[in-house]
Structures are given as structure tokens and as C-alpha cells.
Amino acid sequence: MSSTTTLQLEENGNAEDKYGMTHVCRAIKSGNKDLVLAYIKQGLDMNYKNSVDGVTAFIRACNSENIDMVQFLIDHVKNLNVNLTDRNGNSALYYSCQYGHNEIVHLILGKTKPKVTLSTIEKALPMMKDSVMKELIDHYIADMTNNPGELVNVIAKGPASLALLQYVSAKTSDRCNVLDESIFLSACQSHGNIEMITWLLNDCGYQSIINTCTDSDGRTGLMLAVLRHAESVVELLLAHGANPYIKDRGNMNAVDLANTSYDDGADYMRIRDPPDEVVRIINLLTKHGNHQN
Template sequence: MAATDHSRSEAAKQRRQDQLQRWLGSETDQTGSESREISSGSGTRRAKVRFAQGAVFMAACSAGDREEVAALLRQGADINHANVDGLTALHQACIDENAEMVQFLVENGSDVNRGDNEGWTPLHAAASCGFIQIAKYLIEHGAHVGAVNSEGELPLDVATEDAMERLLKAEIKKQGIDVDTARKEEERVMLRDAMAVLAGDGTLTPHPNTKATALHVAAAKGYIEVLKVLLQCRVDVDCSDTDGWTPLHAAAHWGQEEVCGLLVDNMCDMGAVNNVVRARRTSFPSAVQSVMEL
């Protein structure tokens, strides 16, 4: 059990570093000024650079400038604007342990349960960083302790400190949440939505940032029943996300051999390459190799 807790802690710390790394050098991080120098034949001159309102808003939040944030909101800024990784200003305030900005954003309508591209909610971020006062505040203002990220993890699962675990376990018990049911909620909802599409009563929308489809998710996570229904819906078996990954890439990467077989049976393109390997073709992982040898 100790080894499991240690590995979970290390994984959470790595995600924390990944979050910070994505922030550094991003459009939001670099939005500190509205002007820059441009060199020309006649010398150096100052030129105005206009940043998107969302980037300016997130930069103001990160700087803790509540007056500027309030002014931007009055001008129509979206308080739930997300960057390329799906991080909102509230996510960032949680990561930065800026309790005052967290409170300001929540009081002004920030979505406490919005997930980033990997399904991490602000509570996941606070839990993984060990910021207990922020976690308490989020919970008091409607944050779901039973929310799961793309890895099927609750905020409890990414908590790295005993005090945080005690807080989240107590809240889970108080709310009567079945953690096993919560971890399976995504698959249940996806199957329901897929059945609705099959019946002609629903639509499937790719992720707004990554363009990953329900087929990508089902393939990566081995949701076999969801996958079978989606295939009956005649979805594009070779659809690609923004990185050029097809569902077969996702299934192969995560070792979902049965999924690979189903995709191959449905005539997926086994020669597809993603954006990373477009210049140099590589062999598929063992999950696909074993299917190819059948």
C-alpha cells in the first residue's frame, strides 16, 4: 500500500510540473506587455501588439491584478476562457495558490467544475498541490469531490498530503459518494450518449481544444461497449485529433489490444501517422503488432 501511495504521489507531482511547464512560455505567460521592439532598415522602433482578450484576462488574473480583471470582465471578457491546454484562470489561481484570486473568480461566476483537456478540475489542481484552504473553499462553493479526470482519478486519487486526503475522504463520506461508481461515470455517460446517437436522438461533438472524439476516448480507455455502439453509428474510424492521432494510435499507445482488433476489423487505416512521426514512420506498439500477426 505504501508503494502505491508513493507512486501516486510521484505521479501527482509530475502532473503539477507538467501543468507549470505548459504555463511557462504560453501565450498567457508571455502577455506581460502590449508592445515590443521591431528592427527595420531605418533602425529599431516600438510597435503595438494586440493580444487576444482571453490571454490578457488570464495574464491579469495570474498577476493578481483584481482591478484589471474586474475591468476586463466589464468589457466582456469570458471568465471561463481556457488556454490551449484547457486551463482556466481558476485552474491557474489554484496552481499558484492565489486564494484571493480564487475567491474573486468564484464570486464572479467562474465554473468550479470545469475540466481542462485532461479532465482536471480546479479541485484536482488544488488537491494535487496540497493547497487545503483552497480545496475547502472550492468544496464549499460546489466543487464536485466525485469528479473524475481523463485517467478516471478523483481529486482524492491525486492528493499527495495526509491532510488533503482526510478532507476529501470526509467530504466523500458526508456526501455519500460511491467512489467506484464515480470512477465509472464517464463510461456510463458515454454509452448513454452513443446509444442516443444510434437511435437518432443525439450528436457527438469533438473536444473543442484537442478535437479528440468519443471514439478516441473509448479506444484509449478500452470502453469496449461504447466503442461497439460508436462503430454501429458509422463514425469516422480514422478521425484525427489536433496532433494527428487516430483512434488506433490511442488504442495502441495505451495497450488496448481488443480495441485494436475491433478497429482493424472495421477497416481502419493501419498506415496512418500522427503529426509527430509524419517525417519518420515508426512501427506500431505491440498491441497493434499482435493484431497484425493474426
């Protein structure tokens, strides 16, 4: 042990500066494994949450994107609690998913027993590779307290691939009717899941109920796509027979919803023109409606 390390060890490794950064977290951030190991051998509480934002040493290591340090902590801290959360309620795994740290997420899933939540999967969808997403999904499904139906809805609504939805469907088919009507409605609220929606329409039988499959407000997939300004989805649904003039429980059809789906930043009189995307959607709806009449 160097004299510098010995001198640093004379201070409490969990002592904080005004920003909540502890000595051990500073060592982790700089990649000083010798000092971190010395603190561990000294018996320092490595699960300590700082008083400012509740960040732990493990969260700090993961957020620093230092995979060697993450591996080091997993290997050397016997009672490491990877599921501790900061004051925002977020764990190291959550942040690693949010920041797209694929290798760190793979490491956490393979070497520890993390709690995988639905919010973690939502954060991971736009950032993680499909191979890592499948690992997250496997951990989520393995926890029998989790609802597989909610998982499939998140996958359908999020920026996920068709292959990922099919993977989840196959994995959870024994626990719920994964391809129920809510899945189709969730997919219709996405912006880019054209391949997924096409598969649901053509291969899963949803085209036959495209105008009768509704949510609790009586809104069809077309209406939900309109409200999300998902122009490509609107066009796809219309091409598969969606009726723009069906009304929801509030007596509004898809055209009505399009006209009221934007905030013009003015007042209830809507003195400003609607955004271009809304105009295009209204034109699609009315053009299709005219062809039906």
C-alpha cells in the first residue's frame, strides 16, 4: 500500500463534500482500484447513500461508464446491494439502461440479482441492443410478482422491434393472453412500429376487429394514433380498413380528435393554424372518408 493511499485512508471514505461526493466515490470516478480496495478491506460501508441525492458507490461506478470498476465492485464487495436507489427512486441498472451502457447492463444482469422494473425496461427500449433487452425481459419474467401483460404493452407501445415483441409473446404465453386487444391499441400509439402493427393486422387477426377494438373511452387504434400524431400509423390503419368516422364515448370521431389534438399556445378559440403534421393527418382522414362515401 502506497503512502498516499495510507494517508487517504485516514479519512472516512464516506465523508462527503458539499455536493455529496464521498472519498470512495471520487476514487471510483478516477479509477483508483488500489484505494477502493483499501477502503473495502478497511470495512467501509459500500452501500452508503450520500446525504445530497442518495447516490451509492455502485451507482457512481455505473454512471461513470467504467466497466472495469463495476466488475471490480461486484467481485470485491461481499454484501453489495445493486438494487439500492437514489432519491429519485432509480437504481444503477435503471441509469445504465437510460444512458445506453449495454456492456454494464449485461454485466449487472449476469453477475448479480437485480430487480428489473417496468420503468427500467421502458428506459432501456430506445437505448439497448435487442440481445441485452432479451436479458432484461428474461429477468423481468422470472420474477413471478411481475405482470407479463404489462410488459407486452410496454414493448408494443415503445420503440421496439417486431422480433422483440414476438420474443416476449412466446416467453409469456403460458401466463396470460399476451396478444389481447390492449396490445394492438398500445402498438397504434407508437410512431415507428409499422412492421409490428402490420404483423398484428395481417398475422394476428386484428384487421377483422380494427373498428371494434377500443379502449375504455371507446377509442379505436386509429383514434389513438391520431392523438399521438403518428402519421405513418394513421396511413397504415386507413389502408387496412379503419373507419375515421366512428365515434368514441365522447361523441368524437378521428377527424374531430385531430382537430383538437394540438395546443396552439393561444386560447380556446384556436386562432392559429394547426401544425403541418396535424393538417396532413386531417387530409388523410377526410380523403379516406370521402372514398368510403
